Amino acid sequence: xxxxxxxxxxxxxxxxxxxxxxxxxxxxxxxxxxxxxxxxxxxxxxxxxxxxxxxxxxxxxxxxxxxxxxxxxxxxxxxxxxxxxxxxxxxxxxxxxxxxxxxxxxxxxxxxxxxxxxxxxxxxxxxxxxxxxxxxxxxxxxxxxxxxxxxxxxxxxxxxxxxxxxxxxxxxxxxxxxxxxxxxxxxxxxxxxxxxxxxxxxxxxxxxxxxxxxxxxxxxxxxxxxxxxxxxxxxxxxxxxxxxxxxxxxxxxxxxxxxxxxxxxxxxxxxxxxxxxxxxxxxxxxxxxxxxxxxxxxxxxxxxxxxxxxxxxxxxxxxxxxxxxxxxxxxxxxxxxxxxxxxxxxxxxxxxx
Numbered sequence: 483x484x485x486x487x488x489x490x491x492x493x494x495x496x497x498x499x500x501x502x503x504x505x506x507x508x509x510x511x512x513x514x515x516x517x518x519x520x521x522x523x524x525x526x527x528x529x530x531x532x533x534x535x536x537x538x539x540x541x542x543x544x545x546x547x548x549x550x551x552x553x554x555x556x557x558x559x560x561x562x563x564x565x566x567x568x569x570x571x572x573x574x575x576x577x578x579x580x581x582x583x584x585x586x587x588x589x590x591x592x593x594x595x596x597x598x599x600x601x602x603x604x605x606x607x608x609x610x611x612x613x614x615x616x617x618x619x620x621x622x623x624x625x626x627x628x629x630x631x632x633x634x635x636x637x638x639x640x641x642x643x644x645x646x647x648x649x650x651x652x653x654x655x656x657x658x659x660x661x662x663x664x665x666x667x668x669x670x671x672x673x674x675x676x677x678x679x680x681x682x683x684x685x686x687x688x689x690x691x692x693x694x695x696x697x698x699x700x701x702x703x704x705x706x707x708x709x710x711x712x713x714x715x716x717x718x719x720x721x722x723x724x725x726x727x728x729x730x731x732x733x734x735x736x737x738x739x740x741x742x743x744x745x746x747x748x749x750x751x752x753x754x755x756x757x758x759x760x761x762x763x764x765x766x767x768x769x770x771x772x773x774x775x776x777x778x779x780x781x782x783x784x785x786x787x788x789x790x791x792x793x794x795x796x797x798x799x800x801x802x803x804x805x806x807x808x809x810x811x812x813x814x815x816x817x818x819x820x821x822x823x824x825x826x827x828x829x830x831x832x833x834x835x
Contacts, residue, residue: 567633576611576707580633584679586687589667591679596665601677605633605811609803613707615783619768619797620706625806627794628704628785630685631692634671635811636702636710636787637680638794640664644744644752652743653753656682657793661751670793676812683793684713695726698775701787706800708770709777710785719773720781729771729786730763756791769795 565585570577582603591600607629627636642662644652654661657670665672670683685701689712693699699712718724733756736748740755748755758767765771769792770785778784785795804810 565632565634567631571611574611576609576703578605578607578609578629578633578703580605580607580629582633582635582678584634584669584671584687585632586669586691588669588671588679588687589665591665591667591673593665595663596672598673598675599677600673600679603676603678605629605635607705607803607805609703609705609805610707610800613783613800615772615799616801619799620802622705622795622797622802624808625705625798625802626680626808626811627796628702628710628806630681630688630702630710631700632688634685634688635678635680636685636704636794637674638682638792638796639753640682650743651754652740655750655753655755655791657791658750660749674812678812681794684787684789694776697722697726698784700775700777704785704795704798704800705802705806706798707803708783708785708798708800709775710787711775713786713788715771715786716773719771722774727764729765729788731769731788731790731792732759732761732763732765732767733757733791734759734762750791753796766799768797768799770799 565581565583567578567580580603582605583600588600592598623639627638629635638656640654640656642654642664644650644654656664656666656672664682666682669681669685669687671679671681671685673679688701689699692701693712693714695714698715700709701712702710704710713728714726715729716722716724717727735750735755736757739745739747740752744752750756760767765786765788768785769788770783772781772783774781775784783799787794
């Protein structure tokens with residue numbers, strides 16, 4: 483599939499949409515109360531047909547079809563999904579299978595900055611459903627960082643280096659004012675050579691659809707199992723009544739000029755232009771914090787996608803699953819470099835290349 487733009491998107495009066503969704507929510511509640519749908523599984527598909535199984539028995543066809551339609555409307559609103567994703571939790575392991583197609587409008591691909599076409603992928607990710615916070619950080623350079631609720635991957639690193647020389651250590655950032663144009667769209671995404679649509683920053687179209695202005699918005703899961711949220715969160719991480727504020731990264735530009743490679747002033751063009759400055763923002767070195775959310779009222783460590791570097795975290799606070807390794811997703815590999823979440827990247831170079 484190469485055309486992922488929804489056939490149509492309509493705009494409705496806010497109040498009408500709100501009452502419609504309240505009515506749909508009530509209907510879903512009734513169906514869930516009378517149907518043997520497992521509490522630990524969720525499946526959504528934009529395909530015309532879908533089979534849903536629960537506790538070894540098929541749901542009643544009429545009920546399951548209606549439930550699927552209602553859940554799709556609640557989750558997707560007016561956007562017609564192209565994505566196919568299944569999320570299942572069993573025995574402490576969360577498994578996500580997806581085709582990698584976005585469920586929202588995208589930019590035009592290929593384009594002048596990105597010559598690739600979006601194609602269907604075959605993802606199967608596993609992760610700890612109850613991850614442990616390690617107390618140190620694992621560099622994410624050799625991993626896809628995580629997967630969004632729509633099955634699109636979070637992959638912040640680029641394949642572009644100064645003078646096209648990977649050994650130079652100067653890696654271009656996908657989002658910068660002075661770097662090469664990589665053809666990113668409204669959702670800060672573009673396409674890999676294998677056809678995989680992926681986010682380099684805030685998945686804006688997804689957030690526009692899912693955002694809840696009164697509480698942090700869950701948008702995905704990281705390779706170590708910890709949840710990923712949008713940029714708005716509680717001012718006091720443990721107090722939902724403290725109000726919502728935008729989270730700030732704790733990375734700052736280095737001062738002075740680069741002493742090697744491209745030279746020039748540190749301006750954010752390269753990953754190595756940035757350095758972690760503890761306490762300068764609201765988040766730690768892995769762009770995360772510990773706090774409560776609607777999904778985790780007892781508290782959890784969670785990552786935040788920010789509108790400033792590092793955008794998508796560049797390290798893990800837990801143990802990333804091997805299913806997210808580049809060599810298992812789109813090729814690559816390498817050794818993990820570890821550091822404490824409150825410290826710098828390998829060799830004091832910020833988040834690492």
